[in-house]
Amino acid sequence: MMDREVTIDWSENAWAGETVILSGDIGGTNANLAFVMKGDEGFRILLEVSASSLDIDAIGPLVVRGLEELNVRYPDLCPELGCISGAGPVNGNCCSMSNLPWGVDGDALTREFGFPIRAINDFEAISFGVPLLDLDDPDQVTVMPHTNGNRPEPEGDTRLIVGAGTGLGVSIMLGDSEAARSVPSEGGHASFSSFDRETQEILDQLRKEVGWVVENEDLLSGKGIVALLRYYMESHGSQIDETLEEILNASASDQPRLVSRYASNHPVCRGVIRLFVKIYGRVSADFASIVLPKGGLFLAGGIVGKNEEFFLDGNQFIRFFEQNECVQVRNILKDIPVYIIRNYNISLLGAANAGWAAR
Structure with a gap:
């Protein structure tokens, strides 16, 4: 993988966490990986590694590149677990990409890198991101007023996510933050x-x-x-x-x-x-x-x-x-x-x- 094909982005706002998690968002156009710190304050991205999905034929080399970058700056940090989402159906622990000739095989990645890696659907990843949103931060969400001008406050922990893109995703989230559970749908x-x-x-x-x-x-x-x-x-x-x-x-x-x-x-x-x-x-x-x-x-x-x-x-x-x-x-x-x-x-x-x- 050539350097020109990979974008490296270190966060200036990361803080120390107890656990490093490898996360991924793989679509038909871009392949994005992140090393995320998990601590008492929640989740924070430490490092992002990105490439064009069309320039690579597997996600493993991008993980290797990310681990190399992480090791140079933080030699004592190593992911304890991983979860990579892909734009396609998931069978077992393998996501078949809808618009790419390669997929995300969580079991194969687990064997290759020595820590458990899970493969999920891209919309499931979005759903698990919803409980982490700061609803008072306009950079994270836009609150839509109703026709009477009201902006109702959320009650309870049942959320509905509807997302139109290449297709139309619909899911339900139950629970809050770490106790959240995604209910997929078609x-x-x-x-x-x-x-x-x-x-x-x-x-x-x-x-x-x-x-x-x-x-x-x-x-x-x-x-x-x-x-x-x-x-x-x-x-x-x-x-x-x-x-x-x-x-x-x-x-x-x-x-x-x-x-x-x-x-x-x-x-x-x-x-x-x-x-x-x-x-x-x-x-x-x-x-x-x-x-x-x-x-x-x-x-x-x-x-x-x-x-x-x-x-x-x-x-x-x-x-x-x-x-x-x-x-x-x-x-x-x-x-x-x-x-x-x-x-x-x-x-x-x-x-x-x-x-x-x-x-």
């Missing part, structure tokens, strides 16, 4: 239900494309933004200008990013993102009506982060989140705290927390 693959004329038209269009069952993930994901762009342009008779031509000529994986980039100043892109946010609000409300997450609804994922202004503008998300035929349910939804996660270390810290909880 809510992204639940059937999508229309709720107005516009979403019925979208549902009809997608049903022709994907079959008779349209899933939430077919709309709330990167590919969902592409589908909404097709619908919006067709239903509004949009003329293809220079911006839209650039988007349409881009790869399917780049189109969502470009729609987000131009949403602030291009009417079609803005309309697509506002439609996306509207649907996000309703689908999140469906899950919240089942779970009743008085501890908070947490919106995760890169799409939310890139388009935060549209989630807040005109209460677009909250207006559709609060809608329900039943008055009692409407009142319940209005009492649920809603947060946008802004701490981009949440996956690394969450993986460390998951590893610590499973020790």
Whole structure:
């Protein structure tokens, strides 16, 4: 592995801890590892080691590089355990990456490095990071006001996490901090239900494309933004200008990013993102009506982060989140705290927390 392929980042805010944990966040684009200190004050990243996922063919060499860096500065420190999350399904202690030819084999890594290493799904890592968030720190979360202006305080320890990215992740967190327990789900693959004329038209269009069952993930994901762009342009008779031509000529994986980039100043892109946010609000409300997450609804994922202004503008998300035929349910939804996660270390810290909880 060449030096130019690896980024080394030492934290200036680390403090001494009792345990060193190797944590990882492996996606289709970036492979990020961290050595996390666990002490009485919680979890704190000491060292990050990152590389392009496409530049490596296994995670082991990146772990070796991180251990070498750690040994130079802190020769007495050695990880006692590890937990590495990957963007893909987990079977046993092995994560098969959805967009890479290699995966994360926790048992093989344990044998190679001599300390227990667990492999988990990337959304499980985010879920375990949620109890570690400081809800009073605007650098970690954005608190979304409800339509009445209220910002409810969290009650209890039931939290719901919904995150749109490459796919749509949904999970429930029970318990607090080190006692937290993640309840996984496949809510992204639940059937999508229309709720107005516009979403019925979208549902009809997608049903022709994907079959008779349209899933939430077919709309709330990167590919969902592409589908909404097709619908919006067709239903509004949009003329293809220079911006839209650039988007349409881009790869399917780049189109969502470009729609987000131009949403602030291009009417079609803005309309697509506002439609996306509207649907996000309703689908999140469906899950919240089942779970009743008085501890908070947490919106995760890169799409939310890139388009935060549209989630807040005109209460677009909250207006559709609060809608329900039943008055009692409407009142319940209005009492649920809603947060946008802004701490981009949440996956690394969450993986460390998951590893610590499973020790």
